[in-house]
Amino acid sequence: MxxxxxxxxxxxxxxxxxxxxxxxxxxxxxxxxxxxxxxxxxxxxxxxxxxxxxxxxxxxxxxxxxxxxxxxxxxxxxxxxxxxxxxxxxxxxxxxxxxxxxxxxxxxxxxxxxxxxxxxxxxxxxxxxxxxxxxxxxxxxxxxxxxxxxxxxxxxxxxxxxxxxxxxxxxxxxxxxxxxxxxxxxxxxxxxxxxxxxxxxxxxxxxxxSQPALATETTVKSIWTAQESSYRAALEMGQSLIQLGTSDASLREGARTFQSGRRITWTPR
CATH class of the missing domain: 3.90.226.10 (2-enoyl-CoA Hydratase; Chain A, domain 1)
Incomplete structure (x- = not known):
């Protein structure tokens, strides 16, 4: 585009x-x-x-x-x-x-x-x-x-x-x-x-x-859910979110990164 x-x-x-x-x-x-x-x-x-x-x-x-x-x-x-x-x-x-x-x-x-x-x-x-x-x-x-x-x-x-x-x-x-x-x-x-x-x-x-989109978006959703809900309610919803936020395609993308042998350069903060 x-x-x-x-x-x-x-x-x-x-x-x-x-x-x-x-x-x-x-x-x-x-x-x-x-x-x-x-x-x-x-x-x-x-x-x-x-x-x-x-x-x-x-x-x-x-x-x-x-x-x-x-x-x-x-x-x-x-x-x-x-x-x-x-x-x-x-x-x-x-x-x-x-x-x-x-x-x-x-x-x-x-x-x-x-x-x-x-x-x-x-x-x-x-x-x-x-x-x-x-x-x-x-x-x-x-x-x-x-x-x-x-x-x-x-x-x-x-x-x-x-x-x-x-x-x-x-x-x-x-x-x-x-x-x-x-x-x-x-x-x-x-x-x-x-x-x-x-x-x-x-x-x-x-x-x-650079990271798998589904994992990233579900992480964002999970943290906001915890922020806006009670602790126990967030944990209960987490059971559903972890299912929705995990897919074969996302796992394969992550596996390719790991198996490539490329080491991620991290920075201190």
Missing amino acids: TSTDLPQYKTIQYEEIDKVAVVTLNRPEVLNAFDSVMMREIASCWRYLRDRETIRAIVLTGAGDKAFCTGLDRKAEAVGENGAVPLHHNDPGHFLPPKTAGHLYKPVIAAVNGMACAGAFYLLGEVEFIIASETATFFDPHTTYGMAAVFEPMMMLQRMPLGEVMRMSLMGSYERMTATRAHQIGLAQELTAPADLLPRALEVATRIA
């Missing part, structure tokens, strides 16, 4: 590099804030990737070096099926999170550059892990401007300690979490120099994508 055959979007860039898809939020003039068009395009992209058999991992990033995403573009006019409608009638939570909007369990790695705030957490709340530039910052300005922070902190509570979510939500625009602090608390799994961010994310994604 040539690049002209790939899906075309107005507000995001889509690229395929071997078995990895790179999805770039592409509204740098508004710090990659999302409008109704971007919301629908992201949801469409997640659904496309769910069924794209040749893609085994995804890198999600933002255009430019100022921001990954700054949430809702409040100056944009929202256009619905029947003309202009208030954007908040279509909650971003229905469109942006890869698991919720696209039922996508291929690994999504976020490469965060610059600011990530407010509605960006709809995206970050459902990625597998985050690689951040050393210049990245994380904050939630809702309360400063008289709005309750609700869905975003609920989602980030899945990957941050309670006190950190509370502090970020309550401090509003008065404080920004640095990349160093994000790494300390486990929000970001790795920090890089700004210029190394995308190459490093691609390197990690390529390694993940």
